[in-house]
Amino acid sequence: MFVDSHCHLDRLDLSARDNGLQSVIDAASDKDVSRMLCVAIDLQTLPEMLEIVKQFDNVYASAGVHPLHVSDGVPEIDTLLGYAADSNVIALGETGLDYFYQKDTVEQQRESFVHHLKASAESRLPVIVHTRDAREDTISILRRHVDTGVAGVLHCFTENWEMAQQAMDLNFMISFSGIITFRNAAELRDVVRQVPMENLLIETDSPYLAPVPYRGKSNEPQYVVEVAQCVADIKGLRIEEVAEITSNNFDRMFNKAVSG
Numbered sequence: 001m002f003v004d005s006h007c008h009l010d011r012l013d014l015s016a017r018d019n020g021l022q023s024v025i026d027a028a029s030d031k032d033v034s035r036m037l038c039v040a041i042d043l044q045t046l047p048e049m050l051e052i053v054k055q056f057d058n059v060y061a062s063a064g065v066h067p068l069h070v071s072d073g074v075p076e077i078d079t080l081l082g083y084a085a086d087s088n089v090i091a092l093g094e095t096g097l098d099y100f101y102q103k104d105t106v107e108q109q110r111e112s113f114v115h116h117l118k119a120s121a122e123s124r125l126p127v128i129v130h131t132r133d134a135r136e137d138t139i140s141i142l143r144r145h146v147d148t149g150v151a152g153v154l155h156c157f158t159e160n161w162e163m164a165q166q167a168m169d170l171n172f173m174i175s176f177s178g179i180i181t182f183r184n185a186a187e188l189r190d191v192v193r194q195v196p197m198e199n200l201l202i203e204t205d206s207p208y209l210a211p212v213p214y215r216g217k218s219n220e221p222q223y224v225v226e227v228a229q230c231v232a233d234i235k236g237l238r239i240e241e242v243a244e245i246t247s248n249n250f251d252r253m254f255n256k257a258v259s260g
């Protein structure tokens with residue numbers, strides 16, 4: 001059984017599906033993708049997202065504000081803590097720093113990131129961290145503010161081995177998406193090779209970034225199997241082993257998924 005550790009189910013284009021999101025969940029379970037974590041982007045659409053997640057007992061939620069959405073307002077720690085109390089919410093984020101697309105909101109991004117980390121320490125829910133073109137700042141904020149007893153995950157990892165090591169030193173897990181299947185991702189596959197299996201998660205980040213051979217199409221949780229197959233090929237493991245280890249890792253990191 002596979003877990004998609006990061007997807008955005010509320011952002012899928014369901015116009016061509018007869019049975020809406022149910023058909024996406026069914027297609028996933030046909031491929032043995034039995035659970036998924038639906039990740040929040042902003043607080044405006046979060047109540048609606050939580051309503052969607054509630055309909056499926058194998059879908060979990062996170063709560064938080066993406067670094068590219070902080071211009072709508074930096075979330076208060078108490079607001080995040082309020083969402084953390086929701087029984088479906090098992091993580092905070094995605095938060096972090098993205099200097100690639102937005103440099104003019106750096107201050108708000110940092111403040112928001114710190115708020116998520118403080119709420120994480122208090123609620124004991126791990127953080128889902130998005131980082132792009134901001135290696136040093138991401139690591140230095142994590143070092144200062146993360147509770148390593150809770151930690152979290154660097155999602156859709158595309159950085160180098162040094163950053164992966166620095167994050168793992170803070171008890172973080174590293175989550176890889178379909179990007180590792182792309183032809184031009186040889187360096188990233190080298191990082192996959194080096195990250196120990198017990199620190200590794202798999203995700204789709206759907207509807208974005210569909211893996212080979214679905215590249216260019218809308219991505220869905222069922223395609224996390226392609227990510228798992230790529231990890232298996234790199235590590236010389238059977239895909240069933242990758243499924244089992246990454247599912248166990250997910251339950252260890254997002255332990256509210258197991259404890260309820």
Ligand SMILES: [Zn+2]
Nearest residue numbers: 094130155156
């Ligand atoms: Zn992200």
Ligand SMILES: [Zn+2]
Nearest residue numbers: 006039094205
């Ligand atoms: Zn995402």
